[in-house]
Amino acid sequence: MRKGVKSIETKHYEERDSFFDGLRRMDRRGFMRLAGLSAGIAAAKGLVTPQSFQLISVAEAAPSARPKFSFAYISDSHLYKKELNDRFVRSLVRAVDDVNRLDPQPDFVLYGGDLAQLGQKEELDLGKQILKSLKAPVKMMVGEHDWFLDMGEHWRALFGEPQYSFDHKGVHFVTLMSVNEKDFWTARGMTPMERMQTVAGLDNGLQSRFEVGQPGREWLKADLAKVDKNTPIVVFSHSPLYKYYKPWNFWTDDADDVQALLKPFKNVTVIHGHTHQMLSNQIGNISFHGMLSTAWPWPYAPEGLPSLTVPMNRPDPFSNFDGCGDGRMDVLEGGLVDKLYNLWDRDPVTVKATYLASNGKQDRPPSSRLPPY
Helix, strand or coil: CCCCCCCHHHHHHHHHHHHHHHHHCCCHHHHHHHHHHHHHHHHHCCCCCCCCCCHHHHHCCCHHHCCCEEEEEECCCCECCCCCCCHHHHHHHHHHHHHHCCCCCCCEEEECCCCECCCCHHHHHHHHHHHCCCCCCEEECCCHHHHCCCCCHHHHHHHCCCCEEEEECCEEEEECCCCECCCCCCCCCCCHHHHHHHHHHCCCCCCCCEECHHHHHHHHHHHHCCCCCCCCEEEEECCCCCECCHHHCCEECCHHHHHHHHCCCCCEEEEECCCCCCEEEEECCEEEEECCCCCCCCCCCCCCCCCCCCCCECCCCCCCCCCCEEEEEEECCCCCEEEEEEECCCCCEEECHHHHHCCCCCCCCCCCCCCEC
């Protein structure tokens, strides 16, 4: 090789080192420079399409559905230690950049859980370091990948308690810890990492199903007791608060009991992560919305797919980001939400509140003519 000409491998490692050096010294100005570097690297690898910022024009295309306010969402980043996998790091940086470019800015950003892959201190610290560059305030939700190494000790130190509620512009928001499990590890003599890796496996047959649990349900009951029944309720959970395909643990075992606590309220919306899918469901008075992952898409389960889901077609195996993305929730006057899926390698998709409320009779979102994955 000619003197002064760098190989592709050398350029890659120089860019990678610069990327992580920037993360260590990152303030907001530094983040914008870093996000540009990340986008440049991704574009050079053919990973970027120009669809990322169509979300604003799509969301505002229907003036009759003008939102009362909006919040953005990012979920399921599954960060490893940066020495092991920097693709997921770049995905989370990209999502933060997407949200920071929204104009107007959302009132807050919901992070939907599974910031880390194995709950390790370095993974959670890295995630917090990236999320601190968001312009809007962040509301955190915990996932099972964040929790079962040290039973939430480091997550709590970084972000606080996993269950809390707040009121915002006439809507009561509840963040509910939904990934508790019955003790399957003590009798087997498992180490903390063996416990964590078992839970991360999901379909291992050893662990119990996720649950809010009796203490969590009692906390929810007490929290809701002070709320007027006409107040819109939005619940954030990591696992869906319904029973969707038990073999993959998309299943929350005490979902029926939680739904009973929410039944007296006029308008209830549940927004969850965990499934990495476009997912819509309506059970009684509750509208359910699944969020996209920034790490990888899950296939749809072979049975039990909610009937209001408008499934995506099969992912492109040659695209690292196909089926991944972030998004925005527009909270309408009545408290229900229009949900925008900002799919990085596809056209954005909006699932309107009217679609769920009419049981699919109105405003059906466009769907692929190809079979779902």
